[in-house]
Amino acid sequence: MCRRIIGWSFVLAIAAVAVATTAGPRFYNDDPIAREPESRSAAGAKPLEIALFFEYGYNLFVTARRKPSDIRAGNINTIDEVPDSSWFTNRIGSQPITPELLVRGPNSDVQPAPGKWVLLREKSAGTNPGFTAQDANGRTWFLQFDIPEFPEGGTGAVEIATKLFWALGYNQVETFITTFDPARAEIDPKATIKRPSGARTPFTRDDLTRVLEHAARNADGTYRVSAGALLPGKVLGPFRYSGTRSDDPNDLVPHEHRRELRAIRVFGAWTNLVDWKAGNTLDVLVEKDGRTVVKHYLQDVGSTFGMANNPHEYDMGWEYFYEQAPSRRRLYSFGFALSPWQTAPYTNYSSIGFFEGDRFEPRSWRPQTPVEPFIQMRDDDAFWAARRVMAFSDDLIRAVVGSGQYSNPAAERYLADVLIKRRDAIGRVYLTAVNPVVSPRLDATGSLTFENAAVAAGFAAPPTAYRATWSQFDNTTGATTRIADTRSATTTMAASRDLPSAPGSFVEIDIAAESAEHPTWQQPVRTHFRRDAGGWKLVGLERLPGRASGPGAAAPATGEGR
Amino acid sequence: MLKRPAATRVFFAVAFAACACTARAQDPASREALIEQEQEAKAAALKPAEPGKAEQYVNRLSDSFLAGMALHPFFESSYTGGGFTLGAGYLKHVSAYNTLDVRGSFTPSGYTRLEAEFIAPSLFARRGVLSVLGGWRDATQVGFFGFGMTSTLEQQANYGFQRPYLGANLEVFPTRRLFLVRGGIELTQWKQKPGEGDVPSVEQAYTPATLPGLGAQPVYWHSQATVGIDSRAPSRGYARRGGFYGVTVHDFADTDKAFGFNQVDYEAIQHIPMLRESWVLSLHAMAQTTYDKAGQTLPFFMMPSIGGGADLRAYASWRLRDLNSLYLQAEWRVMVNRFLDMALFYDAGKVAARRTDLELGNMKTDVGLGFRLHGQLSTPLRIEFTHGSEGFALVLAASQVF
Numbered sequence: 001m002c003r004r005i006i007g008w009s010f011v012l013a014i015a016a017v018a019v020a021t022t023a024g025p026r027f028y029n030d031d032p033i034a035r036e037p038e039s040r041s042a043a044g045a046k047p048l049e050i051a052l053f054f055e056y057g058y059n060l061f062v063t064a065r066r067k068p069s070d071i072r073a074g075n076i077n078t079i080d081e082v083p084d085s086s087w088f089t090n091r092i093g094s095q096p097i098t099p100e101l102l103v104r105g106p107n108s109d110v111q112p113a114p115g116k117w118v119l120l121r122e123k124s125a126g127t128n129p130g131f132t133a134q135d136a137n138g139r140t141w142f143l144q145f146d147i148p149e150f151p152e153g154g155t156g157a158v159e160i161a162t163k164l165f166w167a168l169g170y171n172q173v174e175t176f177i178t179t180f181d182p183a184r185a186e187i188d189p190k191a192t193i194k195r196p197s198g199a200r201t202p203f204t205r206d207d208l209t210r211v212l213e214h215a216a217r218n219a220d221g222t223y224r225v226s227a228g229a230l231l232p233g234k235v236l237g238p239f240r241y242s243g244t245r246s247d248d249p250n251d252l253v254p255h256e257h258r259r260e261l262r263a264i265r266v267f268g269a270w271t272n273l274v275d276w277k278a279g280n281t282l283d284v285l286v287e288k289d290g291r292t293v294v295k296h297y298l299q300d301v302g303s304t305f306g307m308a309n310n311p312h313e314y315d316m317g318w319e320y321f322y323e324q325a326p327s328r329r330r331l332y333s334f335g336f337a338l339s340p341w342q343t344a345p346y347t348n349y350s351s352i353g354f355f356e357g358d359r360f361e362p363r364s365w366r367p368q369t370p371v372e373p374f375i376q377m378r379d380d381d382a383f384w385a386a387r388r389v390m391a392f393s394d395d396l397i398r399a400v401v402g403s404g405q406y407s408n409p410a411a412e413r414y415l416a417d418v419l420i421k422r423r424d425a426i427g428r429v430y431l432t433a434v435n436p437v438v439s440p441r442l443d444a445t446g447s448l449t450f451e452n453a454a455v456a457a458g459f460a461a462p463p464t465a466y467r468a469t470w471s472q473f474d475n476t477t478g479a480t481t482r483i484a485d486t487r488s489a490t491t492t493m494a495a496s497r498d499l500p501s502a503p504g505s506f507v508e509i510d511i512a513a514e515s516a517e518h519p520t521w522q523q524p525v526r527t528h529f530r531r532d533a534g535g536w537k538l539v540g541l542e543r544l545p546g547r548a549s550g551p552g553a554a555a556p557a558t559g560e561g562r
Numbered sequence: 563m564l565k566r567p568a569a570t571r572v573f574f575a576v577a578f579a580a581c582a583c584t585a586r587a588q589d590p591a592s593r594e595a596l597i598e599q600e601q602e603a604k605a606a607a608l609k610p611a612e613p614g615k616a617e618q619y620v621n622r623l624s625d626s627f628l629a630g631m632a633l634h635p636f637f638e639s640s641y642t643g644g645g646f647t648l649g650a651g652y653l654k655h656v657s658a659y660n661t662l663d664v665r666g667s668f669t670p671s672g673y674t675r676l677e678a679e680f681i682a683p684s685l686f687a688r689r690g691v692l693s694v695l696g697g698w699r700d701a702t703q704v705g706f707f708g709f710g711m712t713s714t715l716e717q718q719a720n721y722g723f724q725r726p727y728l729g730a731n732l733e734v735f736p737t738r739r740l741f742l743v744r745g746g747i748e749l750t751q752w753k754q755k756p757g758e759g760d761v762p763s764v765e766q767a768y769t770p771a772t773l774p775g776l777g778a779q780p781v782y783w784h785s786q787a788t789v790g791i792d793s794r795a796p797s798r799g800y801a802r803r804g805g806f807y808g809v810t811v812h813d814f815a816d817t818d819k820a821f822g823f824n825q826v827d828y829e830a831i832q833h834i835p836m837l838r839e840s841w842v843l844s845l846h847a848m849a850q851t852t853y854d855k856a857g858q859t860l861p862f863f864m865m866p867s868i869g870g871g872a873d874l875r876a877y878a879s880w881r882l883r884d885l886n887s888l889y890l891q892a893e894w895r896v897m898v899n900r901f902l903d904m905a906l907f908y909d910a911g912k913v914a915a916r917r918t919d920l921e922l923g924n925m926k927t928d929v930g931l932g933f934r935l936h937g938q939l940s941t942p943l944r945i946e947f948t949h950g951s952e953g954f955a956l957v958l959a960a961s962q963v964f
Contacts, residue, residue, distance in 0.1 A: 030592040039598040040605040048611045053624040058617075078593075197655030210688065213738070249605035252597070313900065314838035327899040334904065335841055335896030342837040 025475045027506070027530065027539045032077035036085035040249035043292040045285060048237045048245075050278040059277075059369035060322050063242075066375045070547055073259035073381055078528075079541040080380065082169070086250070086288075087296045088260040092167040093391040099399035105163035106172040112227045113137045114178045117185045119203055122193040122211075125279060126300065128154045129214040130225070133180075134188070140230040143180060145215035145223055150307065152216075152351040155226040156404030158302035160415075161271055163400050168267055168388055169260060171297040174229035177405050181222045182212060231297065233286040238278035239296050241371035245283070248294045256372035263385035264298075265377045266430065269365035270389050270422050272355055274316045275303030276367040276374070305415060306346075306353020308368075314354065315341045321368050340364075349411035351404075357421025362429045379434045380543040383453075386430035387438070389423050390457055397423070428459045432518055434543055436460070437511045437525045444535035446495030448486075450511060454518075463515035465489050470496045473506035473528055480508050505531045510545075636665040637960040640699035641723075642870050643879030644673030646958070659684045672702040672758065689735050696728035703759035705880045706773075706862065711912055711924060713882065715952060719767040720757025721863065725750055729784070735792075742808065744788035751781040752863065775861020780821040786812045794833065799940035799962055802839045802895075805832035816858065823860040824853040831964055839897065844905075846891040846964040848873070851917050860885065868911040871957040872964075875909055876928030876950030884913035888920040891964060893932075905932045907946070907963075926951060934962070 077083045084090055091097060113136035120140065123130035130144035146154045159177050166172040191203035215223050241261060244251040255261055268276055282299035285292055308316050318341035319326055329337040344359040367374065394416075401416040436454040443449075448468060454460040467487050471480040484496035499507055510524035528540030590596040613621065626633070636649035649667025656662050659682070666676040677697020685692055703720040707713040729748025735741065754777055756763040770776045790808025794801035812825040827850050834843040850866035862883065868874045869881025873889045889911030896904050910925040930948030934941050946957040 024590055024596065028590070028593040028596070030594055033593050037594045037597050037601070040601045044608060046610055048613075050613070051617070051621045051624065054613075054617045054620040057620065195655075195658035197658050199655075199658060201658060206687075213688065245611050246609040247611045249601045249608060252600050252604065314840070315900070319899075322899050322901060327902070330840075330896065331898045331902075331904065334906075335898075338837070339840075342840050 026473075026478055027078060027475055027528065031539050032079040032081065033083050034077070035083050036075065036250075038086060038250040038288070038291065038293045041292045042245075042248045042250060042285065042294045045236055045245065045247040045283075045294055047235065048283075050238050050240065052277065052279055055278055056321065056369050059371055060320060063372055063375060064320060064323070064370045066372070068375055068378070070378060071257055071376065072378070072544070072547065073262060074253040074257035076259050078539055080384065080543055082259050082384070086293055087171070087258065088169045089171075091169050093388040097167055097391075097396065099396055102163055102167050102396055102400050103403045105166040105175075105403075107174045107176060110137075110139065111176050112139070112141055112178045114180065115184065117143070117180055119185060119187045119208060120191050121203065122207070124194075126302075128302075129211045131208075131211060132230075133185075135227075141227040142230070143225045143227055144302070145180070145211070145225055147214060148216045150216070150350050150353060152224060152404070152406055153307045153353055154302060155224055156351055156406055157304045157307040158226045158228070158300075160400055160404045161273065161301040161304040163403060164271060164392075165267065165298055165301045167392070167396075167400075168263075170301075171295060172301070173231060173297065173299060176227045178225055178227050179218075179222045180225045182208060183221065226302070231282065231284050233284040233295065236283040236285060236294065238281045238299075239283045240278055241373055245294065250293060256376045258373065259381050259384060261373040262377035262381040263388075265365075265374045266362065266382050266385035266389060266426060268367055269360075269362045270419070270426055271301075271304040272306070272308070272317045272365075273301055273304045274308040274367045275300075276371055277369065278371075305418075306355035308353075315339070316354075316368065317341075318344075318364075318366060320366050320370060323366070347414055349408060349414060351406050351408060351411045352415050355415065355418050357418040357425065360422050360425050362422075362426045378544065378547075379430070382430040383434050383436070383543060386426050387453055390427045390431065390453075392419075392423060394420055424459075427454075427457050431457055432460050433520060435511075435513055435521045435523050435525045437466075437513065440509070440511065440525075440527045440538060440541070442495065442507070442509070442529045442536035442538070446497075446499050447492060448495055448509065448511075449492045451491060452513070460515070460518060463513035463518075463521060465514045466491065466493065467512045467514065467524075468493055469510040469512075469524065470499070471508045471510075472500055473508040475506050475530075483507075500531060503531055503533055506539075507531075507536070508540075634665075636667050638667060638675070639669055640667070640673045640675035641701035641704060642872070643704060644669040644701065645671050647673070649675070656680070672700070674700040685732075686734060689738055691733045692730065693732075694728075694730045697726070699725045699727070701725075703757050704863070705761075705878055706757075706764055706883065707878075707881055709862075709865075709884045709913075710915065711882065711926070715878070715881075717767075718761045718878075719764045720759045720761050721764040722755040722757050723863065724753045724755065727751075740791050740793055742788065742790045742792045744786075744790075744810075746784075746786050748784045749781070750784060751779060752861075753779045754863070773862050774859045775821055775863060778821055778861050780861065781817045782822075783815040783817065784812065785815070786810055790829075794831070797939045800936045800938060801831075801833050801844075801962070802842050802897075803833050803835045805830070807831075814864065819855075820858055821861050821864070822855040822858045823864070824855065825866070826851050826853070841897070842893075842895040844891075844893040844895055844964070846893075847889075849886070849888045849920060851886045851920075866913065868913060871944075871946070871959045873909065874911040874926055874928060874950070875907070875930055875946060875957050875963075876948040876955045877926060877952055881952075882911065882913040882926065885915050886917050886920055887911065887913045890922075890925075893963070901935060901937070903934045903936060905934065906930070907932060907948075909948075909950075928955075930957075932957070932963075936962070 082088055115136040117133040120132045120134060128144050128147060133143050134140050146152055155177050158175055162172050162175040187203050192200045193203045193207050194200050217223055240255060242256045243254055280300040282297040284295050286295045326339050340359050344356055346354050346356050397419050398416045401412055406412040431454040436452050437450050438453045440450040455462050465487055469485050470483040472483060473480050483498045486493050507529050509527045512524040513521035515521045526542040526545040529536040530539045632653055634651050634653060636651040637647050639647040647667050647669050651663050651665025653661055653663040661681050664678045668674045677695060680694040682692040702722045706719050706721055708717045727748055727750035729746060731746035733744040756765060764776060768776055788808050788810040790806060792806045793804035794806055795804045807830050810827040814823050816822040830847045832845045852860055865883050865885055866887035867880045867883040868887050868889050869877035870879035891909050893905045893907040898904055907930050910927045912925045914920050928948050928950030930946050932946035935943040941962040942960055944959040948955050
């Protein structure tokens with residue numbers, strides 16, 4: 001009964017907000033917003049555990065069968081961009097990223113002091129050996145070793161991927177490659193370890209030896225380790241890839257409809273981040289502007305390149321753990337119906353693992369299990385993500401790969417080459433899949449200019465022409481009044497003379513491209529400009545107008561969805 | 563769960579917040595204000611972030627059966643040929659790493675097994691595993707078809723036995739990998755009894771003069787030692803690469819010095835992966851040779867035998883029996899997915915009174931198709947359809963064939 005009351009309360013609240021929402025204008029004065037507000041304290045949020053067994057099972061047998069909803073991302077602003085939030089910060093593609101900045105990534109100046117490590121407890125997750133320890137400066141780190149079969153592999157992957165995902169906009173843990181000298185290590189008297197019996201007993205020297213038996217050892221007796229910093233704040237555990245946190249008032253958009261989470265399908269394909277699961281995420285309560293909010297981390301992005309799990313399964317990145325269609329194909333053909341992973345050529349460096357760029361096909365890439373945003377990603381989400389991937393120049397990629405500190409220059413070169421090939425494959429597929437008009441500008445004189453992201457990247461020939469349909473737009477009712485149609489062979493076109501000139505007036509311009517090679521470009525990109533004192537300001541951009549517009553109905557949205 | 567007054571309070575709080583929202587939302591000043599209204603509305607109806615019912619249920623199940631596995635299924639029969647087996651065990655940690663497992667199983671044909679095993683898996687700096695096993699087994703209808711390759715199905719007679727046993731095995735990988743030494747000692751008694759089932763019992767078909775060891779109830783000190791190279795991966799319970807090459811020497815010392823003998827087993831396994839381990843050609847050869855002890859008799863029920871779900875799969879369990887045996891197996895395994903393999907297989911085997919007769923001619927053979935549900939460490943279900951010169955057979959097993 002009380003649940004019903006609470007349920008109806010919520011419905012009432014949503015309905016009330018919906019009424020208010022539909023009554024509002026299409027664009028507000030602060031559109032497009034650059035940051036998602038977080039107006040309420042989430043101090044009451046409690047730690048949550050998400051069991052791996054259930055998550056894998058659910059994803060493999062329920063999520064994998066879901067049909068994409070075709071719902072537009074819910075946390076984008078009115079110009080189809082993702083505003084900064086406790087999930088995401090616009091970095092590459094939005095601000096200049098130099099090689100130095102990228103190599104630094106999320107790291108501060110305070111590196112681990114490896115002179116003496118004091119062991120605090122065992123590592124509780126992941127397959128690589130490791131533990132939690134304090135460095136000589138008293139700072140706590142999570143240490144992770146390489147396994148003997150893949151020296152430099154795990155640590156290099158974590159180091160590079162952390163910086164890539166930081167540049168892509170995700171909250172990342174400070175991570176450094178450093179050394180561990182067991183001869184100079186101590187064990188905290190209070191350190192404990194959970195035994196197979198379940199008992200937690202003191203951590204002993206033998207326990208340290210046990211961990212190191214499974215770690216790649218340097219010739220001088222030390223070990224190369226990846227040190228991840230302890231995050232400030234109260235740890236709440238992982239976040240779910242669907243729904244919202246019911247104890248976080250600021251978490252309004254179902255996670256499967258958050259564009260930056262959908263985009264991991266593209267970023268994951270690029271880096272082969274196959275271990276995409278709740279267990280590799282972390283919510284932390286932090287203080288921000290005097291308020292307690294939940295900050296969301298992609299905590300462990302080390303299952304990348306060819307370094308996922310131990311040992312790497314050959315079908316990783318090509319198939320889910322279990323996938324019906326290829327299983328059936330192999331069963332009926334007695335294994336003769338080959339899948340690409342069975343024959344893809346690899347140059348096998350032990351520090352890189354099985355990672356290749358020649359047979360890579362972004363759309364058919366698979367994580368180990370599909371999470372909900374993987375299913376829900378649309379082509380406009382992928383386009384947004386692909387532009388960020390394409391923003392990594394060759395030089396940036398080579399610089400960040402250098403931070404993996406591989407001892408074999410050929411391996412380092414190979415990894416960078418593969419990332420470049422996969423980047424281009426992503427751009428070729430996703431930048432051309434939808435109308436790639438970007439950065440529209442309407443100057444005070446009425447000249448409309450824009451760019452074509454696919455042409456600019458060299459993945460498509462220029463279209464034969466661009467067409468624009470100009471309309472006056474009523475921001476209160478949403479009604480449009482056609483003004484004119486214009487056409488141009490270039491990315492600049494003159495506006496109609498009948499554009500409104502009053503401050504606060506709106507114009508809607510649909511921009512389509514004529515390309516026999518890419519018929520999808522006929523679908524116009526819908527833009528809205530508002531007349532201000534200084535001229536026209538872009539306030540709206542929709543890459544797939546007319547498609548299900550939004551999670552507004554399903555959940556509150558940050559921008560265009562309403 | 564909230565009590566009703568609390569729920570009512572939530573209702574009014576949310577209703578109030580919603581109304582307040584609505585009132586204020588008439589003309590929200592900005593996008594930011596609009597979102598803040600929504601956050602305010604949600605703040606009035608926060609709930610603990612908890613797993614759903616299905617998730618809680620699955621978590622409880624996995625905690626019970628996967629994490630600790632205190633209570634666990636046990637499908638091993640007391641003796642090969644017992645048929646469909648049901649059983650359970652209870653495993654308890656007796657120290658940080660050591661376990662004690664008490665388990666039992668039975669089959670519809672009356673095969674019964676009760677035993678307790680202590681395992682210390684982490685000896686000698688994790689190089690050695692000690693197992694101490696004691697128990698009691700009862701087998702009711704073990705087939706005996708006569709000796710040699712000319713025996714026929716029609717000759718089948720059954721015997722039964724009960725066997726108490728207590729022993730210890732120590733397995734050590736001195737270099738942690740590859741090189742294996744194993745040693746063990748066991749005290750056991752084989753107490754024969756009349757066989758049950760649809761065929762005559764052995765004492766009805768044979769006499770002690772025609773069947774060595776008929777009616778004997780020897781008590782053995784059985785000691786054994788193995789040296790080998792084991793590179794199977796990912797594990798012994800489910801391998802797709804690597805191999806095993808080993809020799810085991812057994813000494814069966816009868817306390818009455820009447821039925822003692824020696825035995826040497828030679829075993830070779832090689833898995834040859836192809837196409838990124840999605841195809842595996844797996845080969846297995848096993849020879850068992852026995853040696854008399856002066857003045858003592860090797861009883862028929864201790865002689866090497868082949869036939870059954872692990873070797874000559876289309877043939878009845880214990881179908882061929884003699885002083886020496888040899889069987890060869892080849893499988894072409896295909897990975898269907900991470901959890902399911904299928905395999906085409908071919909088995910060939912023979913028994914012989916003389917070791918020199920263990921050549922490759924005149925072998926019984928079979929072919930078959932198998933499906934295996936497996937993980938990285940084990941093969942909990944193996945289903946095989948096989949055909950040999952004595953007809954079709956269906957094999958259901960809870961372990962890898964080799």
